[in-house]
Each structure stands twice: as structure tokens, then as C-alpha cells.
Amino acid sequence: MRRIYLDYAATTPIDPRVLKTMTPYLRSVFGNPSSLHYEGIQAKNAIEQARQKVAQLIAAKPEEIIFTSGGTESNNFALKGIFYQFPRGEYQIITSSIEHHAILEPCKFLESLGCKVIYLPVDKDGLVNPEDVRKNLTSQTILVSIMHANNEMGAIQPIEEIGKIISEFKQKNNKSYPYFHTDAVQTAGHLPINVNDLGVDLLSMSAHKLYGPKGIGALYLKKGVKIKPFMHGGEQENNLRASTENVPAIVGFGKAAELAKENLEKEMKYLTGLRDDLINQLLNKIKNSQLNGHSVKRLPNNINVSIGGIEGEAMLVSLDLKGIACSTGSACSSNILKPSHVMMALGLEPEIAHGSLRFTLGRFTRKSEIDLTVKNLLPIVERLRKISPLKVI
């Protein structure tokens, strides 16, 4: 059975051009970038070229890019690295209630170390209100971390506005902090990013969300911002992240970033068209269905709908059996029996939150696959509604 993959937000397949670029570094070019001989220099040159490409993707300088093992490490690095930079004292971090677990869990950890964390709410469209950031800024605030766009329901956050508010606050109080971090794992390579326009000091990226390999990511750290190292050991990554560089993965990340930059506008337009087509078909053809997340301030590839009266995982499994891969915010799919924190943050009733399905499209998605997905989903919804005791109005 030919599968239809609509879970690009979870991970993307590696682009064949990326793989081709990586192959020599898995074979003949094997040197350690720290070595002084020819083999080492070859590897070193390769990672520096990749660094330049990753930097260009977000309009940063190459020396502002630190390679990490992925999005989770970049987020942990940013939060803990900034916190540890401050001497003992009473501090506060501002974040949002819809962040990825790779932000929320480090925040919880920092709370256990005595840091105060404020989790800002979102409106019904999934947007943080920048004024809420302003209201909560105090002299103890060391870091604000708000994601660029949400991985579940796709809402693009007002990062630029928040950046301006933080910058005003710093100026007014004549301070070098609070620093501003954004988790851009869902947006790097998918939305145009200019770190200076966004006003961020730190930004997290992951290669496998943009057709690169898994196990590699990056943290953008604005020149002049001080951070504690994440790994201690060798002098790699400017003494901030020890460990022999994952050369093939870094090279792959570089190529993926280059391709993403080249095709950004075209891909955004293409995916937005497919996205709106799928949203319209689903909402028109399934009664008692709703879109979750803002309809316009939305990732070009994200569709998140709740379908009344049925639980998400039952739909997911049914679609999977038909050869279609998607995702759900129903936590029946995980060990905790609560709906996803993001769906609940939107203020949805639990059964609406449990009834959410997420389709995320990508470079290789075709219009015919969108139509086939709708065609397969309709009878599934009908069947599951017959089984369900919850009444659909």
C-alpha cells in the first residue's frame, strides 16, 4: 500500500539532495574537525560551510550558530544556560502555556531550583498577548521564551511585538536582560526568519523538521550574550558545547538549510494553498467540526481540526490502517489520559480537545493525497460516530 504521510511536523523525510551531500562524510571524509592534519581540516571546513548556511537561513552571523543534538537540546541549553549565568538569587522566567515539552520540562526543572516561571495563557485562537509579557516583566525577569509557532495547532506568535516590548523594558531600566528566546523548531526553513527583526537573543532549530537528518540542531546565540556551556569537555563550538562534532549530520543540516532558503517563498505559497483546501474540505464535509488555532496567523502546513463526538486516536488508527499517517492531540495516545496541554490552553471542552486531528503537510505532499485523505476520513467519522454515545448536534 502506498502510504500518505501527513505528519511533517513530527519529522520530515530526508531530502535526497541532503542525503547525497552527507554521504561522503559517512564514508571517506571521516576526520575529526579538531585535528590539525588534512583529514581534520577537511571536516572542519565542511562544518564551517554548513554553519554559514544555517546562519543565512535566519539572517545571523556564522559565529552566532552553535550546533547541538537537536531542538530539545537547544531549548534546554537556552533556558538552563541563561539561568546558570546569573549568580544565586531570585529570578523569573516568562514563557507560555502552549510551549513544547522541551521548554515546559526544563522550566519545571528550573522551578525546582527556585526560579519562578510564569506561564502566559493564549486566546481562543492560540495566540499569546504581547501585553501579557509587558505586564509580567519585572527587574527579576532574566528570560522570556515564547515559541515562534505552535507545533500542534500552528498559531504563529507575535514574536516581533514581544521583542520590541522587551527591548523597551531593557532600555527604560538600562539593563542588558531579560534575554529573549524563541523555539523556532517548527518555523526555521518554513517561515522567513530574520533574528534581528524578531528581536531575539536565542533561537532553537532542528534539522529533521526541514528535511535534514535527525540528531542535529542549532542554537542561535546573539553575539555578546553570555551563556553557560551545556556540555563540558573539549573546546568545540567555541567552548560552549563539547563533544566531537557530528560532521555528516551538520553537513546535512547545512544543505537542508540552503534548500529551505532557496524554496521558502514558493513552498509557503504551495503549502498554504493545499492547507486551506484541506481545511475547507474537512469543515464543509464534516458537520460539527472546527478548526483549532488561528486561521491566518498559521503555519503554512498545519491543519488541526476537532471532530465532535469521536476521539482522535480512534480516527488516527483508522486512517493509519488506510495508509494515512497523521497525529492527534488526544492523550489517549500517550500515557497520560488528559488531552494535550495545547488543546486545553485554547479553552476547548475536553471531548473537543480529545477529538482533534492534526495533518501537517510538506514538500512532497500532493493535491491528490489531500483528496484521498478526505475521501478516507468521511466514512471513518461516520462509523465512529455510530459507535459513540456522545451525541453530535
Next chain:
Amino acid sequence: MFEQNPQLIDHFLHPRNVGKMENPDGLGHVGNPMCGDVMDLYIRVKDNKIIEAKFQTYGCAAAVASTSVLTELIIGKTIEEALEISHKKILDVLGQVPANKNHCTFLAEQALKLAIEDFQKKQK
């Protein structure tokens, strides 16, 4: 996710005894939307024997399959025999389910216990 378990898939895609029952002798209602599982189990009893069972389930594939299996297990059983049926028995029929899905079989067992309780209350 469940492709390796044809028994579970069969009960999920073709659940037995689905529907609502008018004037049941016993109704067991368990779960709540917060947890993502709601089960309604209806039984009809004649001469101390369960002669008909119907169910409606809101929940994941394992929840639907568990209730479907349950109805097959209890039809034709006496009340005493039905009370002996535990979540383990449902698991025996269903085969391997992921560990985090065990609660689905517990819920089904609970629905049965409540349906029988309801029946016994009505008898008094």
C-alpha cells in the same frame, strides 16, 4: 500502532453488538470525556441469563475493541458467570495491547459490574 494485532483491529473496525438498547434491564456507564473514554453497556436479562448486550463507546481503538469483546463474552452467561469476567479475560481474547491501553479493559470490566449492579437494583 495496532497492525500487529488482527484481533484488536477486527473488533475495532467491526465491533459486535453496537448500539443503544431501549428499556435495558441494566445500564453501566463509565468514564468521562476528560479521560477520553466513555462507555455505555446495556444488558437484557431473562431467567438470570444475559440474553442481549449492546454498547456505545467514545474512545480509542482499544476502548472500542474492549467493549466489543466484552459483549461477546457476556451474552449467554448467567449473572454469576458474568461477574466472574475480569479485564484479564478481555485481554485474553484481545491479545497483546500496549501497556498504556490496559485501562481500556479495566473500564470495560467496570461497565459490566455497573450494568449488573443496575440490573440487581431494579430487581429489588
